[in-house]
Amino acid sequence: MARGRRRRERRNVRRAQREQAAEREALERRWFRRIEHAPERATEVTAGRARTLPRHRWLPYRQGFSPALVARFLEETAERRDPARPVLDPFSGSGTTVIECARRGVAALGVEPVGGLVAATALALSTEPPPALPALPDDAGPAQLERVLSHPAHRGCLWIALARGRRGDGGRRRSGGSLPERLAATHAAVCEDTARDPVAARGLAICGDARALPVRSASVGAVLTSPPYVSRFDYVAVAGPLARALGLGRGRARRHQLPAALRRRGGRQAGSAGGEGGLHPAARECHALLLAREQYREAHVVARYTRDMGRAIAELARVCVPGAPAWIVVGGAFVREVYFPADLILAELAERAGFELERVVCARHLAHSAGRRLGGLERVLPRESILQMRRVR
Structure with missing residues (x-):
């Protein structure tokens, strides 16, 4: 029984x-x-190979996809895309789609709620190297650097330097040098890549919400994107240090980000x-x-x-x-x-x-x-x- x-x-x-x-x-x-x-x-x-490619290597986010996917997408959809209309990435993140399209002569638009990521993508789409950095104290923090750096390209470099000091879940990295050292290394990479790898088409990155796109109806010729995955990684947490220092609106980014973390x-x-x-x-x-x-x-x-x-x-x-x-x-x-x-x-x-x-x-x-x-x-x-x-x- x-x-x-x-x-x-x-x-x-x-x-x-x-x-x-x-x-x-x-x-x-x-x-x-x-x-x-x-x-x-x-x-x-x-995003493994992106860590070595011009413009992509500045901000190698773990949760991105490879520029090789953009290349395949553009090749396989060439006959079906309207060249007069942009390729859209509504979850632009670190800007892989927009940057690689611009490098290959295709107009693209990226929409992203995190202001710092938009600034980093805009920097990657620049056609001129940024001016030299001013003299900076070795122990300068984010707020002090923000007061010193007024050029948009310098502020974009600062955001990237801050983001490179954080893991994907928002925790602090234990290595990578001081903030001024990361800023100098980022600025050097930006100058080098902008000079030797010019973009061939106009790209644009804007702040916005994928659930209510600031884009006209029937205006997009193609879409390539990767929304957040349900995981422990949190882009807004990574952007938090700069948002607090520069007032880039962490709360706004949190409201407009899909709750996947x-x-x-x-x-x-x-x-x-x-x-x-x-x-x-x-x-x-x-x-x-x-x-x-x-x-x-x-x-x-x-x-x-x-x-x-x-x-x-x-x-x-x-x-x-x-x-x-x-x-x-x-x-x-x-x-x-x-x-x-x-x-x-x-x-x-x-x-x-x-x-x-x-x-x-x-x-x-x-x-x-x-x-x-x-x-x-x-x-x-x-x-x-x-x-x-x-x-x-």
Whole structure:
């Protein structure tokens, strides 16, 4: 009898696990045959080589993609892009898309909520080397340097120097030299690259929110972007030191940034985010599981991220001309052991908004384990995928 009871308990556990994963399992099965696995493209979705390339090397963010992806995008979409309209990156970050397009003679527009990142991208798009730095004290801090440096290019160098002193999660780096040393090294790299690697087209970076783009309807010829991933990395935290010193509006950037960073603080009220109503079914399932486990902060992030990405994709549909190609690089995650398939959720949100998915390319998996069970599926892992699509209506 005891053995039979244990068997029934195991069956009940498996049944409960299947019920808790039903929507995400169904999503994976719907897209299973459409996902192309291309591990040779893993280097395109990471920023590794950017650390050695002109203009990109000034601010090598871990969460960026490679200039090689921009080159592939421009080559493969050349016949479908309207050359009279810009390529848009609504999550511009460190400016990879805009900078590389400008280097290759293609007009581009980057939208980014963090003022410092906009300043750094504008510096990378400059055509003239900055003037020499004034004499600076060896122990100068951000506020003192801000008072001394009045030239926009110098202030852009200062922002980059400050950002290079922070990790992706906002923590302070233990090495890298003093702030004046980092500033001098940044200024030298800017002068060198501006002189030997001129940009061939006009690029523009502006402050803005991807959920309410400051861009005219039907004015964009193509999109290449990578929204924030649900992870511990936080661009606004990295920008915080300069925002406090120079008054660049950290609070404004936080309001206009998608809530993707899984910060440590949080309470019961953080899990609301409007509840589950209106969420994609797979995201709703993740949200409910996290709430049941009292992971309120994480539940809040999943719900807000999904809703806000829906708004951002709807904005892309508004600003793109019919037929415009759009590539989105996005990664899934294990959120407190709960599998969150962000790439496939965004693929279905894009289809609802008026895009046709042409390819879903899995460039790599984002977990180093053998994977986990998801209902009846074995060894499921979050992917970093390139959603290749076009605007159809």
